[in-house]
Amino acid sequence: MNTKNRLFAVLLLSISVSGMLNNDISVKAEGETTAEGVTTLAITPQVSTPSILQVNSKTDRSVIVWENKDNCDGFEIWVKGNGKKKFKKVSSGRDTQFRIDKLKLGKVYKVKVRGYKNSDGKTVYGQYSNTLENVITNVELKKVNAVDSFSAIVKWKKGDGVTGYDIQYSDNKKFKHAKTVNVKGNDSSDKVLYELKSKKTYYVRIRTYKSKNKKKYYSDWSNAKQCKVKNSNSIINGSYKDTDGFFKDSVFFGDSVLSGLGIYMKSKNKGYLDGAKVDGVVSYSLTEALKSDSKFHPLYKGQHMAPEKLAQTVGAKKVFLFFGINDVYNTKDPKGTYKKYLKLIDRIKKNCPDVQIYIMSTTYPVKEHEGSEVLAKNLKKLNDLMRSYCEKSDCEYIDITSYVSTSDGYLKSQYCSDSFIHQQISAYSIWDKVLRNYAWNKKH
Numbered sequence: 001m002n003t004k005n006r007l008f009a010v011l012l013l014s015i016s017v018s019g020m021l022n023n024d025i026s027v028k029a030e031g032e033t034t035a036e037g038v039t040t041l042a043i044t045p046q047v048s049t050p051s052i053l054q055v056n057s058k059t060d061r062s063v064i065v066w067e068n069k070d071n072c073d074g075f076e077i078w079v080k081g082n083g084k085k086k087f088k089k090v091s092s093g094r095d096t097q098f099r100i101d102k103l104k105l106g107k108v109y110k111v112k113v114r115g116y117k118n119s120d121g122k123t124v125y126g127q128y129s130n131t132l133e134n135v136i137t138n139v140e141l142k143k144v145n146a147v148d149s150f151s152a153i154v155k156w157k158k159g160d161g162v163t164g165y166d167i168q169y170s171d172n173k174k175f176k177h178a179k180t181v182n183v184k185g186n187d188s189s190d191k192v193l194y195e196l197k198s199k200k201t202y203y204v205r206i207r208t209y210k211s212k213n214k215k216k217y218y219s220d221w222s223n224a225k226q227c228k229v230k231n232s233n234s235i236i237n238g239s240y241k242d243t244d245g246f247f248k249d250s251v252f253f254g255d256s257v258l259s260g261l262g263i264y265m266k267s268k269n270k271g272y273l274d275g276a277k278v279d280g281v282v283s284y285s286l287t288e289a290l291k292s293d294s295k296f297h298p299l300y301k302g303q304h305m306a307p308e309k310l311a312q313t314v315g316a317k318k319v320f321l322f323f324g325i326n327d328v329y330n331t332k333d334p335k336g337t338y339k340k341y342l343k344l345i346d347r348i349k350k351n352c353p354d355v356q357i358y359i360m361s362t363t364y365p366v367k368e369h370e371g372s373e374v375l376a377k378n379l380k381k382l383n384d385l386m387r388s389y390c391e392k393s394d395c396e397y398i399d400i401t402s403y404v405s406t407s408d409g410y411l412k413s414q415y416c417s418d419s420f421i422h423q424q425i426s427a428y429s430i431w432d433k434v435l436r437n438y439a440w441n442k443k444h
Contacts, residue, residue, distance in 0.1 A: 045117045047072060047126030050096075052113060055132055055220065064111055065097040066129060072115035078128070080110040087112065107161060108133060108210050108217055138219035139165070144204045144227045147192060147399070150409050151380075152227050153387075155190045156206055162186045163211040168221065169193055169204045175224075190391070192384045198407035201228045230402070246439035247274035251314060253289070253298065253307045254322030256282040257363060257422060264428035273435065277314065285326035286340035290347075307344065308351040319348055319355050320398075324362040324382050325421060332374065334381035341386060345395065356394075359386050361401040365421040367410040372420075376409055398438055403430050 048069040055064050064077065077098045078087040087110070091098055103109065113129040140157040147153050154167055164185060170178035183191055196202060205224040210217045250273075252258060259280030265272050279298035288296040289307055297304035300313060311319050321344070327337040345357055361383045365372040383401065390397035404415050404427050415427035 045119045045124055046070075047115050047117050047124055049127040050075065050113050050115050050129045052111065052129050052132050055111065061099055061101045062103060062109075062111075063097055063099045064113070064132075066113050068096050068115070072126070073117045075113050075115050076125075078112050078114075081107070092116075104160070108212055133217060138208055138222050139206060141204070141206045141222045141225055144202075144225045146227050146229045147387075147402070150196050150198065150229065150402070150405065150407050151192050151194045152196060152202065152204075152229060153190055153192050154204055154206070158186060158189045159208050161210065162208045163216075164209055165191075166207050166209065166218070167191055167193070167204065168206075169202050171197070171200050171202055173203055173224075175203065175205070188388070190388060192387065194380050194384070195409060196229045198229055199231050201226055243274055243436055243439040244443045245274050246443060247276040247318070247435075249314075249316055250274070250276040250318040250320060251311055251316045252276060252278040252280070252320040252322065253284075253310075254280045254320075254360075255284045255326055256280060257325060258322040258360075260417075260423055260425075261428050261431055264425055264432065267425070273432075276320075277316075279310070280322070283326060284323075285330070286323050286337060286344055287327055287330075289323065289344050290340060306347075308347040311348055311355060312351045316352060316355055318358065319352070320358045320360055321345075322360040322362065324379060328362075328378045328382060329375055332378060334378045334385065337382055338385040338389075341382075342389070356396070358396050358398055359390055361386070361397065361399050363401050363421070363423070364405055364409060364411050366413050366416045366419060367406070367408070368413070369420045372410065380409060398434065400431055400434055403434055 050066040050069065050072075053065045053067060055062055066075070068075075074092055074094050075096070076092040077090050077100075079090050079100060080087045081104075090100060100111075110131050110133045112131045115126045117124050139159045139162070142155045142157060144152055144154050156165070165183040165188075167181045167183065168175060168178045169181075170176060172178070181191060181193065193202075193204070203224045203226050205221045207221045208219045252261065257280070258278065259282065262278035262280055265276075265278060281296055281298055284296045284298075288294045291297075292306065293304075294306070295304060297306050298310060299305075300310050305313065307319070307321075310316075321341075323341060323344070324337055327340060328334055331337065341359075348355060348357060362379050364376045364379055367373075367376075387397050389395065404412055404423065406412055411421065411423070415423050415430075417424045
């Protein structure tokens with residue numbers, strides 16, 4: 001053993017014995033000679049490696065939290081921004097959390113921390129912590145509003161460079177048993193949540209994610225917002241008899257469910273709903289409506305006419321559309337049906353540039369009918385798409401469905417006339433109230 005190692009061994013033995021006898025360990029400065037004639041060696045303080053506990057992301061900043069394992073004198077925080085090659089020190093100090101401001105929304109950042117101790121006028125650094133890679137900025141959750149007795153719409157501010165969003169909702173403040181809905185892509189800034197329970201209060205939050213190198217990096221959840229779902233038994237005030245000519249020069253196009261509204265109107269006085277023309281045709285679909293020649297087109301003076309041509313012929317100023325049941329039933333494809341809906345709307349607009357178009361929500365089947373679960377689910381998706389389209393376009397959306405539906409999204413059995421999807425006169429009296437109330441609100 002060389003002289004230096006022998007001296008170090010003696011020093012350690014001296015410290016060990018002193019500590020056992022006096023329970024007080026002291027280390028002399030480098031080069032100082034003890035009473036026993038032993039020259040001491042300097043001992044470099046050991047600095048533990050911190051562990052990042054969490055990164056709490058908000059809309060434009062991130063709070064990084066770590067632990068101080070052995071009372072470090074301070075910490076350095078290092079960040080590597082999106083696309084940068086090197087880490088940059090952004091701060092140092094004694095706190096065990098730090099807020100990074102003005103981060104770019106939806107970008108991937110890397111974060112690491114290291115501790116340090118001051119000894120004899122020198123700074124001794126420890127190892128860097130684990131490196132966290134995260135989308136540490138989130139979008140702003142703007143609002144959550146109940147749509148009807150079983151659904152609510154969530155709206156947020158779109159992010160830049162975001163791959164998608166997760167929306168989480170629960171009837172529990174702590175999000176126990178929460179459900180998560182994924183929104184892929186960055187084209188949407190709203191989403192309708194379905195299958196909610198009537199009169200319940202729900203809590204909703206959102207987070208972004210970024211896909212990179214086959215990994216998903218998530219932001220933290222946003223602050224939660226709450227909304228109360230409407231009462232399934234509440235029918236809006238529909239006592240307004242005077243619609244002030246709102247439906248004058250209007251025409252309704254749709255299938256056999258819509259034809260029930262025409263039958264209902266004929267039971268009323270002449271000129272009811274301002275004499276609007278209702279052309280509901282059995283088995284009519286968007287597929288048939290888009291054909292230039294079809295036996296399902298509504299009749300006008302003995303001739304079958306496509307909706308856009310008929311609307312032009314009668315000089316319609318307003319067109320109301322009720323479609324989707326037959327298309328979705330036959331294809332099980334709500335997105336394809338949605339695209340057909342938009343084609344029909346475009347055709348009507350080209351033929352009648354000044355016409356105002358209204359989309360009436362598609363009603364559902366009763367729960368007891370075979371296959372109703374799939375059909376109802378697909379029709380909900382179609383309504384979701386059409387509602388979103390109307391919010392972004394000059395078309396208007398009229399919700400009929402929620403007033404004749406159960407809280408879990410099926411046609412109420414007392415309104416059904418055939419144990420499937422067609423409706424009784426009592427249901428159309430509700431349609432009537434909804435339409436007249438809509439007209440009254442537009443005028444007032």
